[in-house]
Amino acid sequence: MKIALFGYGKMGKMIEQIALNRNHTIVAKVDVDTVDIDFSEMDVAIDFSMPSAAYGNITKCFEHGVPVICGTTGWLDKYDEAVALCKAKNGAFIYASNFSLGVNVFFELNRYLATMMKNLDQYKVSMEEIHHTQKLDEPSGTAITLAEGIIDNTEYKGWKLEEAGDMEIPITSKRVGATPGTHSIDYSSTVDSIEIKHTAHNREGFALGAVTAAEWIVGKTGIFTMKDVLNLE
Numbered sequence: 001m002k003i004a005l006f007g008y009g010k011m012g013k014m015i016e017q018i019a020l021n022r023n024h025t026i027v028a029k030v031d032v033d034t035v036d037i038d039f040s041e042m043d044v045a046i047d048f049s050m051p052s053a054a055y056g057n058i059t060k061c062f063e064h065g066v067p068v069i070c071g072t073t074g075w076l077d078k079y080d081e082a083v084a085l086c087k088a089k090n091g092a093f094i095y096a097s098n099f100s101l102g103v104n105v106f107f108e109l110n111r112y113l114a115t116m117m118k119n120l121d122q123y124k125v126s127m128e129e130i131h132h133t134q135k136l137d138e139p140s141g142t143a144i145t146l147a148e149g150i151i152d153n154t155e156y157k158g159w160k161l162e163e164a165g166d167m168e169i170p171i172t173s174k175r176v177g178a179t180p181g182t183h184s185i186d187y188s189s190t191v192d193s194i195e196i197k198h199t200a201h202n203r204e205g206f207a208l209g210a211v212t213a214a215e216w217i218v219g220k221t222g223i224f225t226m227k228d229v230l231n232l233e
Helices: 010-021 051-063 076-088 101-117 141-151 204-217 226-230
Strands: 002-006 025-030 044-047 068-070 092-095 124-131 158-161 168-175 182-188 193-199 222-224
Touching (some): 002 051, 010 025, 010 204, 044 051, 051 068, 051 076, 076 222, 101 182, 101 193, 101 204, 101 226, 124 141, 141 168, 141 182, 204 226
Parallel strands (some): 002 025, 124 168, 158 168
Antiparallel strands (some): 124 182
16 A cells, blocks of 8 residues: 655554555655655645644545545544545545554443443543653543534533533543543542553554554545444444
């Protein structure tokens, strides 16, 4: 498979190594200063670029018939536009706030637990996410996805950093050392607590998930999620 990398930072380099180990070929490494891009060589594009660049990268790929795997966060105000263009061009697209295979199982566990807790008013939910000090956005895109999973299946109406109001999920964000990513969800009452937690030991899981998604999407058309890739429906 011929892969183009949009964004060649730490994640791009890790994706490159995993792709090469799985006998794929990297045909382009597109960064902020890249001018000439040959889309004709690409079977699939994997975007882990900057929020300011992601939408442009994605739409250019769709215009040239290249399927896109996108893990860049912070650009989702244009997500619906990207989806509309993908459909118009009969393209293929997967966006995920986190491509880790374990995290995507965790997303489904979170949603299932939320449905069970929905009518247990004595429990109040809270969330905590911990990442490395170089991560600029807070809360993380993964934490927001987890919060949305709870909101979709309970009476909660939204989320808020730190102190939240009634029917809002409080999220605590911490930036500690080189922490790859830890997310925990806690339901607490006066008598006990229920907690689920995912801890990433390194960033390789994110890269492996992105390459796995790229392998899966080639030859398909439509808008997909990691649930489709992992058959978690």
